Amino acid sequence: MKGRDATATAVTGPAAFRAAFPMLERTVHLAGCSLGPRSTALDTAMDAMLGAMTGTEAPWHLFEEQVGLAREGFASLIGARTEQIALVPSASVGAYQVASTADWSERPKVVTTPLEFPSLAHVWLAQRPRGAQVVFAERPDDYGAAVDGRTRLVSVPMTGYQDALRMPVAELAALAHREGAELFVDAYQAVGVEPVDVDRLGCDYLVAGTSKYLLGLPGLAFLYARTPGRAEREPSLTGWFGRPDPFSFDPRTLDFPDTASRYQTGTAAVPACYAAVAGLGLIARTDPVHVQEHIRGLTALAAEHLGAQGEHVRDIAPERRGAHIGIVDPDPAGLAEALADRGVMVSPRGDVARVSFHYYNRAEDVEHLCAALRDHRIS
Incomplete structure (x- = not known):
């Protein structure tokens, strides 16, 4: 079946979702934009992987099963x-x-x-020896003037990694397509904390990883390609899992399937696949609309309370804000360290300390953050 059943009733509310993360009883985790918290589902998955390695036969068939489940879960x-x-x-x-x-x-x-995020921009810049010309739209409104008939690819984050600015992806997809270009979306800071539907977005490619809001581990990401078989060239980075039949073991033949697996290379990171299945399983038991509404309430509450006590919060309109807010500080890394000493985890990037929220967070977390900041400022 294609996609998620939009009529399905959510079986997990915020309190039940939070219960899957025992560490939250001793830590205020506001750094999901960097790394999600440890869950009981993750622990169970890691135990299952290690258990599979203690048998009398190689567990590769079990590993491959997890690879397939991860792909299916993200597609849904x-x-x-x-x-x-x-x-x-x-x-x-x-x-x-x-x-x-x-x-x-x-x-x-x-x-x-x-x-x-710079890592993706670096990839585009690295194409200049092949003839690519990279143009930067400083603001979302600047894309219109930059995209023209010479544009091959338009790249946009669904949510900005630093300031959590949500971008007009569907509008940019329409703009790119009018000029004969394709749209590439980085949804790393969006998938898991808001509804994402590639058909509604109209994007040609979308990438997201498992270590943040999808509650898994680093080492695995997913690439969506709307029509992978229509690429102009074959991938130059490849491996045996990029073949139509990886188990043919034919070193003399380089063939590519018409599916997105043509973009794959070698063996996937097995622990990250187990973790991805666990995290996606937690996310699948929620309603993305409810998750987004819950998070919007928390980001609004945090921005209001932090502003009231004199913190400089990066100004983003509530309807354009993703799952985190940015506290401007002369030393974001030092601030993150000071808050960690007080049991509050945030994530520094650039000139801000990012404070991110997920379905497991609650209003009390905002209270703890504000108290920790007050204590730090007067210490």
Whole structure:
């Protein structure tokens, strides 16, 4: 079945969801935009993997089962078909796989933004020796002037990694398509904390990883490709899991399937696949709309209370804000360390300390954050 059943009733509310993370009883975890908290589902998955390795036969068939379940789970979450999903080691590799299959000779422009995570922008910049010309749209409104008939690819984060600015992805997809370009979306800071439907977005590619809001581990990302078989070139980075039949073991033949698995390379990170299945299982038992509404309430509450006690919170309109807020500080890393000493985890990036929320957070977490900040400021 394609996509998630939109009529399904959520079986997990915030309190039940939070119960899957015992560590939250002793830690205020506000750093899901960097790394999700440890869950009982994750522990169970790791135990299952280690248990599979203690038998009398090689557990590769069990490992491959987890790879398949991870792909299916992510496809369902974003409204895609399984054959449109490739497993890659990171979002950067996913971006490179797309870039490597593009012909830059007649349409050399890549339009991106400094709001994008640098690792992806670096991939686009690295295509310049192949003829690509990288243009930066400083603000969302600047894409319109930058995208034209010479544009091959438009790249946009669904939510900015630093300020949590939600971008007009569907509008940019329509803009790119009017000019004959494709749209690449980095949804790492969005998937898991808001509804994501690739058909509604209209994107051609979307990448997201498992270590943040999807509650897994680093080492695994997913690349969605709307029509993978129509790429202009074959991927230049490949491996045996990029073949139509990986188990043919034919070193003399380089063939590619018409599915997104053409973008895959070698063996996937097995622990990360087990963790991904666990995290996606937790997310699948929630309603993405309820999750987003819950988080919006918490970000609004945090912005209001922090502002009232004199903190400089990056100004983002509530309807344009993703799952975190940014506290501007001269030493964000030092601030994060000071808050960690007080039992509150945040994530520094650039000139802000990011305070992120998920379905497991509650109003009391905002109270603990504000109290820790007051204590730090007067110490």
